[in-house]
Amino acid sequence: MSMLDRTLAQLAQELPGATAIFHQYRLSFCCGGEHTLREAATKRGVDVKEIADALSALPGVAKGAKGVDTLSDADLIEFILNRFHKVHREQLTELKRLAHRVESVHGDNPACPHGLTEFLHHLALELEQHMQKEEAILFPMLIQGEGGMAGGPMRVMMAEHEGHVQELARLDELTGGCVPPEGACNTWRALYLGLKAFVADLAAHIHLENDILFARNLKGAFHG
Template sequence: MNHTLLQQSLGNIAGEIPGATRIFHVHKLDFCCAGHLSLSEAVAQRGIDVDAILAELQALESLNSDEVDWRVAPEAELIGHILTRYHARHREQLPELIRLAQRVEQVHGDRNDCPAGLTDLLRYLLQELESHMLKEEQILFPALLDGLGPKTAAPISVMRMEHEHHSEALQRLLELTRQITPPEDACNTWRALYRGLDEFVRDLMQHIHLENNVLFINALNPTPRPTV
């Protein structure tokens, strides 16, 4: 168990570990106004199980590792990875990012460097991604798992087109946030928002890459299996 986290401030952890703000929110730990408190001090004040919250934070850190060569992995394994690592993760990320963006816009809306419109953009992304992922989960992925890869050109074409729309939305996000660069005097909430956005953008780009350049290509051009 990495107890060095206990000596770090809530504000620092919120900025360094993607998704930590969601955990702090669940446990009602104030990483903004009380961001100077160490994790140890904060959990002691609220009577939270130290080992439990450390385990949750370390689980988030482990999500950054992705060393499998998915180009040669079994199709079912890749689909399972996409569902758990990206579909489930996006559903966790976006509601928290929306909450943080709304708070930043409400508190700092009078500043020129405030990302005005970010909350609405994130809500749009949540709606579009949810629709997109449901199509994959209910139609495309079952067809691929049934061995119908070469016959899925039409739905794959739709998914690729929607990926382009997602990429356009990400570009708009980068513009609104000045390439996800917080102001020097940004508060903990603002910094946590941008750290989470950085993770989300990286995740969504990797998600799209795995589907466009690995899953879809392999599905439409299956490798012949040797006869026994």
């Protein structure tokens, strides 16, 4: 079935990031998501192909790069910046919006993830500070071939990675393992789908940096 002929509810529940695009084009997907993408876009008077292209470009649809371990440091860093740093910023912005909506509307539901919006806000700040340090200090050193002198900064980043992973345990506690309750609305389901995608992306991000980019540079780094 073509993406255009799938309902907004289906796309919101199956495609992480779709809700941000629907929000951008003011397409209602929560309790009015029974319309197909084609129908909803036509009714709203927006370009159907433009929305479909935006959905097709989402990380969950687009194919990731193959053989990233063979890329040069500069090319691997460019891949990390575009596929993970940029995407995390977009993901967390949308996840905070969805979490706030769920907490506001379903606060009386025993399964409501109370405190999730605040947690995501805190996590986004920490991750933003971390990524900015990589972008401003560490990555330029590696691109310039100065990995041998970057042992200290790389180990600091790896320690922060471990902290991020440990914090995600709190996410499981707040959301019950990101399993939506029976009868959950489309926004709630989209939120948990997006959280699962974010966690998977963060794990892949950390793996690329720790086990490929940093590992090969640490081999030649000065110890001190």
